[in-house]
Amino acid sequence: MSTLANPQKYLDNAHIALEVFQLRPDYRALLLVITNIPPAPSDAQSEALLQEAEASARATLAKTPVTDIPHVKAWRTAYTSFGAKPKKTPNSLEALTRRVEKGGLPRVNRLTDIYNAISVKHQIPLGGEDLDKYAGAPFLMRAKGDEKFEMKAGGKVVDEPPSKGEVVWCDEEGVTCRLWNWRQGPRTALTDETRNVLIIMDALDACSDERLDAAADELSRVLSGLSPEVEVRRRLLKG
Structure with missing residues (x-):
């Protein structure tokens, strides 16, 4: 049965390797499967959410350097624990917050704008994956170093496998997100x-x-408001 035919079974099969919890016992992943979202370009609603998130980030940055924001700081420590260099490869929350610091968040499309806004407003790293292109249930592990990970560089798709010990999200075809x-x-x-x-x-x-x-509730509420056909399911994974 396909992921979209049985989203709850898909969530039930998601898992995190014990070695990740050994590295960070405090780690939690909240997974949301959201279906039947009507695609659309950036609009007034997503713009309002982005502006709210930017205002919140600027208020925080006026008092606290980005690297001292508690959740950003925690992720920088987590990255160094497996040999990553957060100054070179910042976590997604830090990268977005720095975009605000330099001028503002990107405007991409309605869905991306909404989840970027929620990430910055609630100061939580968020990742979005297209389920129609995903192979099997998601799992988080520490890389062996020979896993497949394709990136675009110079207009071409190239394979850039993760480093050994790196924390990576995967599906059955390979790594979907590097460095957590x-x-x-x-x-x-x-x-x-x-x-x-x-x-x-x-x-x-x-x-x-x-x-x-609270972040998941707001994201669910906003996306559910886009269409009565939108369905949201979620599952918390923790050690």
């Missing part, structure tokens, strides 16, 4: 036509379960 939440591959990336999506919310101890739930 640093960079997603083009194979499963969201597009202007994406209708069915897996959202991954990554949390460490600097983010409470209540804050994680």
